[in-house]
Amino acid sequence: MTEAGAKPPRTYEPKDPAGLSRLVILFLWIDLVVGLFNGVSTLAELQILGRLPMDTPVSLTEIPGLPPVAEVVRAVVGLAVLVSFVATGFLCLKWVYRVSLNAHALIPTLTISPGWAVGWYFVPIALLLKPFQAMKETWQASANPAAWRSVDTPSLLRWWWFLWLLSSILGNLSFRLQLEAKSLDLVLASDVVDIVGAVVAIPLNLVFIRIVRRVNDMQVGALSQRVFA
Template sequence: MENLRPNGQRAKIAIMLIWMVLTIEIISILSDYLQYDLLQTVANGGQITTETATDNDLRQKIIGFIYLGVYVISGITFIQWFRRAYYNLHIKAATLSFTEGWAAGSWFVPIISLYRPNQIMKELYQETQRLLSTKNENYAQNLTTHFIGWWWALWLISSFLGQFVFRYSLKAETIEELITSTVASLIASIIGIPLALITVKVIKDYSEIEPLLYELNNGEEDQKIISDTDLQPIEN
């Protein structure tokens, strides 16, 4: 039988990077607001210097590049934690709905990515709760899926808004179009704040319970060793 693999460090790294994403989201909100203010000045007939416009563009590009890099790395570490958690659960539960590979692959398949990761996360919570409730008499905690629905809804909204901002900003040329793109970016960043907070909670909640699976696994192995020993004949 395969052994459960440690997942606590992956959870810590994923949470740390989500906090970094959250920090950059807040910085991005401030930067987008400054850009919005400049665009409104121009739209109302005001004047801004070329240096001011150049500095604004440079600031937005730097923040954008940093955000993209941290966001991608954060996504990778989250998926690594997610896949490892589902892998460990597979060792303990023989009736899961999907293979362990889907915990990573489902994020990248069109259409399926809109619902499959959510299904796996719910199953991760629910099946772990069921296993511990039935096999660990000392287990008294409640691993609720209440926040998972909010997590997934915010993730979908954030993803759709992000795609809109990216595509719209590429063709935005007029002041009105630039204002629309900036406002959409502001909204996306604001939504990113509760999304980050709930994602951290989802990881933390499961990570606090997951070690009990290790104890359950060890307990079963110890029991098996005892049972096998009892079956051996006693030599005189």
Template sequence: MTHPSLPKRPMLGRLPVLRSPIGLAHAVTALLAFMIVADVLGFGAAAYMMSVMGDVASGGGAGDVGLGAVDRAVWAVGMTTSMYMLGLLGTATLFIIWFHRVRHNAEVFAPDVQRRTPGWAIGGWFIPFANLFIPRGIAKDVLRASQPDPYASEVRHQGLLNAWWGMWIASNIFDRFATNRYDEASDPQAIHDAAGWLMTGSVLDLVSAVLALLFVRGLTAAQNDKAMAGRQPLRQPAPQYPAAGGPVTGGGPVPGA
């Protein structure tokens, strides 16, 4: 006599475990500090260009000022721009890796307050126009999951997030405007004026980098504190499959939370 076999239990996917963001945060912080230095040097180079072009415009030509001064000003702007672009590439790459790491940890702390999957912590940065709001929404959800009570009405560090995000958007828009003005300048007075715009752009970039640094440190510290406190996720969905001895009534704790 044959007996009906028990239904096969579906395989569960790997449960998420905490992964430390501290090392990545240190690297991102160091690169943001490099960007701050690049902004300071860029401000100085633009100020020097503005001074030289002001003398050229008022003196009637580069000959009265000296071609050496003009060449040094052009070299300074070019070198600081290259330094900035190189630092930006490295900083953006590591920042996105760190951002994905903290989003992954949020899946351990409080998965039910995350409105987007972890993949959006990477892909959201590369969608035109959508990258103006998707990463901020993810960051807010991660902040909520990383605080002691993810279901509290207030979200810690949201003011810092808003300040950084607004400054980041403003600096990016202004940088494009200032760079276009400088590239299109064709006479000493126009270059003088464009250099002033570059100086303003450097200040906005510097403020944005400082706020980003504070945000990275604040969120990393919040996740580390929560992990060290050993807090478990407050809500977990139960596995939806029948057990051999009867129905499953609850789920176990997530490892590493």
């Protein structure tokens, strides 16, 4: 029985995570490859710009000294990075919602709903902690529904969150530098930040691929006795 006026926990119907998990992993690999190409392209651009006088006038769209082929490569890689970021980000958030929903089907009393497991990524300040808390609850409920609170937070999740925060900071810094890129030194600084971001994205994607696989396997096992919606 519940107290008078108290809302009973919402009931969630589980959905098979396997197909979506495979798709997310595929796009994470694609994003990793695109990021590597972006890093190599940016490194080549950095070497060309490094030979220019520091007082050379530049802008976000016009950078002197780049050969025509480099300009084309820069545009194509930039578009590929944008498309990969949007597509991979959308699928990852969809996966976060799906596995959170399944976790709530196992444990209806989890504190962060599937909607907020995604929504907290877009709330300033709260995004520093809440998405991690949601993923932690999903992991715990998937690993041991009978005693989920006793499940320790694996180092895999901690590494993912550290790398994600670092990648977000670098991405924000690069964006701000690009907006202010009216001098060669700022363009060079932006390129350096982009290269560091491309390096950080490698372990970030690899760690998240492992998380997707582990959570998927745990949920398929925990929900094997139930009928997926």
